Amino acid sequence: MAETSYPWQTGSGTAVDEAKWASMGGRYMPSGVIGATTRDAADTSLLTTLGGGPGGPTFTVAAGEGVVAGVRYDNSASLVKTGTNNASGNPRIDRLVLKKDTAAKTVVAFILQGTAASTPVPPAVTGSGTVTYETVARGTIAAGGNTYTNLVDERRFVGIRHLVAPSTAPIVGVQAGDSWYWADKRERVEYDGTVWRGTRTRKYAGELIGPLIPNQFNMTAAPVTSTFAKCVIADPGYPYLLTCSAHANVGALGAGNYATANLRLGASPTVGTILATTTGTAVGALDAGLSIPEIEPVALTGAQTVWFNIIPAVAGFFLWDGTTNWLSVTITPDPG
Numbered sequence: 001m002a003e004t005s006y007p008w009q010t011g012s013g014t015a016v017d018e019a020k021w022a023s024m025g026g027r028y029m030p031s032g033v034i035g036a037t038t039r040d041a042a043d044t045s046l047l048t049t050l051g052g053g054p055g056g057p058t059f060t061v062a063a064g065e066g067v068v069a070g071v072r073y074d075n076s077a078s079l080v081k082t083g084t085n086n087a088s089g090n091p092r093i094d095r096l097v098l099k100k101d102t103a104a105k106t107v108v109a110f111i112l113q114g115t116a117a118s119t120p121v122p123p124a125v126t127g128s129g130t131v132t133y134e135t136v137a138r139g140t141i142a143a144g145g146n147t148y149t150n151l152v153d154e155r156r157f158v159g160i161r162h163l164v165a166p167s168t169a170p171i172v173g174v175q176a177g178d179s180w181y182w183a184d185k186r187e188r189v190e191y192d193g194t195v196w197r198g199t200r201t202r203k204y205a206g207e208l209i210g211p212l213i214p215n216q217f218n219m220t221a222a223p224v225t226s227t228f229a230k231c232v233i234a235d236p237g238y239p240y241l242l243t244c245s246a247h248a249n250v251g252a253l254g255a256g257n258y259a260t261a262n263l264r265l266g267a268s269p270t271v272g273t274i275l276a277t278t279t280g281t282a283v284g285a286l287d288a289g290l291s292i293p294e295i296e297p298v299a300l301t302g303a304q305t306v307w308f309n310i311i312p313a314v315a316g317f318f319l320w321d322g323t324t325n326w327l328s329v330t331i332t333p334d335p336g
Contacts, residue, residue: 018071018105026070031134032158034065038193039157039176046075046155048096048137052147056082059096059137059148061109067158068100069132073107081109083148086141088116094148095122095138103130116143167237182237189238198238198333206231206246206308206327227269229308229327239334241297246308246327248290250280257282259312261290263327265298269307299334 006013006020036045045064052058059081066073086092092114099110112133114123120140125133136155139148160177167182174180176193189196206229228248242265250259258281266272276295280288290310308327 018102022070024070025067025072029067029070029158030156031068031132032066032156033134033136034067034159035157035175035177036064037175039160040193041153043155043157045157046136048151048153050139050148050151052141052145054146056085057094057139057141057146057148058082059109059111059139061096061136066098066107066134066136068098068107068134071100071107073098075109079109081111083111083141084113085146086116086144089143090116090118091120091143091145092116092141093120093122093138094141095125095154096136097125097133098136100132100134101130109136185237187236192336195336196238197336198236198240201330201332202236204231204233204329204331206306206329225269225309225311227307227309228325230269231306231327231329233304233306233329233331235301235303236331239299239301239336240331241334242300242304242306242329242331243294243297244275244292244306244327244329245294246290246292248308248310248325250282250288250290250310250312257314259288259290259310261292261308261310263292263295264307264309265300265304266307267305269309272307275306297332300331 004012007016008014033046035043037043044062046066047062047064049060050058051060061075061079061081063075063077081096083094094114095112097110097112098107100107112123112125114120122138125135127133138152138154140150141148157177163171163178163180164183165171165180166184171180174191176191178191179188180191180196181188188199190199208229209227233242244263246261246263248261258279260277260279262277263275264272265275275298276292278290278292280290282288306327306329
């Protein structure tokens, strides 16, 4: 068994033929279209439109670049590929592909013709022998027709870059699909073509506020808002969705008395947006439970603070059993 390595400027490693280069290049970059701008339906690289007429149905392919099984493809100008009119009594789906042929030593735009049927399906792109296909688009030609309609963009974009830099670094020239590992925050974000978006969920437990004694949190004023807990969310650096929930056991209200609670988003316990409220009435002469189930997600950016406030109807009550009183906040990346 021989050992080989390449490429080298001298020695046996200079003999890098097309098969070796394609094998090496195919490991570096998978087959697909190299995006020119946004790597989405608006990207101009090999962007395809449909047409046709008496001369036959057409795919018009914009300039662009691609890779097929390790071999680079360049199209420097708009290109028209003409298919075959459909003389049958059923519709047909054809595909525009990039066709790599190792025997012909070419990669070219090529129309794969489908089979007419009452419910047609696109032709397979599996290739065989010396031929490999990479799909670009497909269109439908009606029974007896000469024009493609119902464009389906099938481009798969490649060339995605992975960046490693602090979150404060100036990053330019990125495209949709690029990812950035924030070395200072140990977090990865992805670019959607407009903004960077996060990739992981974060969970926070509220911080208790106020004078505490074993298993109790005393509050004597009524009906003044008392803040039991808060949760400070540092700016994650991308848009996110926030949900939260809370619970408190309120004691010494007295029979028939009640307390209300709210979750507020804002700079202080009394300023900002109330996300949810609840009311609990005392059972017997002792206590009431105040529970706020998980709220619907709220779309946010930047640093935020969530406050868990309790407003008693009477003075002199307290919170008991501190292990079951809580404020929980979760943020997840906003997918847009």
